[in-house]
Amino acid sequence: MIISVKNLVKRYGNLVALDHLSFDVEEGEILGLLGPNGSGKTTAINCILSLLKYDKGEIRIFGRPMRPDAYDIKRDIGVIMQNVAVFDELTVYENINYFCGLYIPEKEKRKRLVEEAIDFVGLNDFRRFYPKKLSGGLLRRLNIACGIAHKPKLILLDEPTVAVDPQSRNNILEGIQRLNREGATIVYTSHYMEEVEQICSRIIILDKGKVIANGTKEELKNMISLGEKITVETSAIHPEHLAALRRIPGADSVEYANGLLVVKSGKSKNNLENVLDFLKKQQIGYGRIYSELPTLNDVFLEITGKELRD
């Protein structure tokens, strides 16, 4: 067990940010922490790192209790914060060297690690640049390099791809997977479902400071009632057709708008053939047809609800 969080409670006045939160992180996994805004992801990370005081609970990392002065534990942790945290007055190289130096006192070893980190995030051409001269994507990469240069065994990434272009995002995600392959255990928080779906081996969904779902993506998808979603491009659907389609077994929802017929089926139902048969029988012309299985986004929305959050 790399991280063990038990019954963690954190209050801000009357607001309960973490409500008896419990979860574990196994060695070698990439754990995705998902949740709407204000669900407690960042608070949980900060408590785990002993930056934030908490009211109740127990946190153990590498089997030992985590405290602010647990330097032997901290030595093996790398953190990439939600916001870029580097010194504007130091160059790319100097920033990485400074933060790495807080973990690795030996100069020669540190030099090698800094070079590896620069290579890893692809900042070789920018090593003498000051952060203010870097684009958003490059800055994020620098932020990552500062967090991982000392080769930690456990890496916590708190929404590291916010405001990053697709190329840089891809680069960052590949990097995280590479770190995992090299042996690091990863805890990854994000709003971006496709990122979590792409890289995480296990996902925890938090809401209102509680774990409301925990499992692999397949396990999570099995938790919801939603199954297949069939979308048909057609312009000749009348209300009586919709009524008839709704009578197809397992068709939970049938809607038609803007020339798109959408039929959603319950879990484990395959209605593509039935819908096509119906269209043929009724001699309704159609264009393209899409059949989609539920995504993590569907899981997320179904579990956490669709109402707007802060």
Place this chain on the structure above:
Amino acid sequence: MFFHIFTNRLKCLLRDRMMIFWTLLFPILLAVFFNMSLRNIASSETFRPVPAAVVNDAGYQKNAGFRSALKSVSEGKDKIFSLTETTRKNAERLLEDGKIAGYLTVGDKIKIVVNRSDFDQSIIKSFVDSYLQTSSAAESILKANPPARSGLSAGLSGETDYLKAVSGGSADPDPSLNYFYSLIAMACLYGGFWGMKEVMDIQANQSRRAARVNLAPVRKLKTFLSGMAASLAIAFAEMLVLLAFLRFALNLNFGPKAGLVIFTSFVGSVVGLSFGAFLSSLVKAGENMKVGILISGTMFCSFLSGMMYQDMKYIVEKNAPVLGYLNPVNLLTDSFYCLYYYDTYGRYLLNIGLLGAFVLLFCAGTYFVIRREKYASL
């Protein structure tokens, strides 16, 4: 580890242009400005001989006593008048052209002719009044006691001071130095910028960088003290540059105790640094608010110690002496002046002792706040 943090903090701090401006360039610019202003005041206060004329006619030639008295104050380095002996007509013309402040005619009476009443004209009048008074006294004495003639001249020309000025030290009193000394004190307190930055870079609830630093396996106090050492090195180096500029570029007199002046600057740097750290640890608001408080607080303390208005220091000393002891800028200003003026060290040591107490207070307060390693919120 200390060296790693120290060198990187040095780089960070030295590359912060805004901080360098406020802590080094601003005091230097202010010193140049003070120097220019005080030089103008000094030149405007230098005595200039009064241009005057006397009508050189028979009456003047006949009154040997007056002629002699007038010539005696119109010659030499410290002369009062720049005198022209001329005709009445020429004297009138000179007066109309504004080349003289007035002219004198000597007959039965001595008359002063002026075309306006001002400082120079008052000087001419004072001289004539003084002469008439003295000559009248001499006449009366001679009438009553003719043998007194021999000692009369010395008796009337000499003036006796019944007050004796005793200097507190070997140097001449020069209150204008206080402008510069309070400026140095202000610069010391501006070292607070460095202390402020150190706290912001170590308190996880004040900056993201600090949060990252807090996650590293290094004792917080060690990181903080390493950074403070770098800050102190810069603050003190800046003070040395400022002192050198004042001494060698502006010829400011610091008195003979150069070593103690440097020591006082070092104490000032420590006071400034600890003040900034304390302020930053107390005030949770953003950086701009902290900078605003630091600048306005220092400026107010500098004002009370006479940086903008010289007499303010004495007004405070007279009406609220405690305020003077509670004002680090005033204590530093006074310390520099003590080193310049006094031969004894009592007052200087009292100032340094009080500054030491301030340092202890600021350091204890800062430690009390930053020793926390977990935060209620970030």
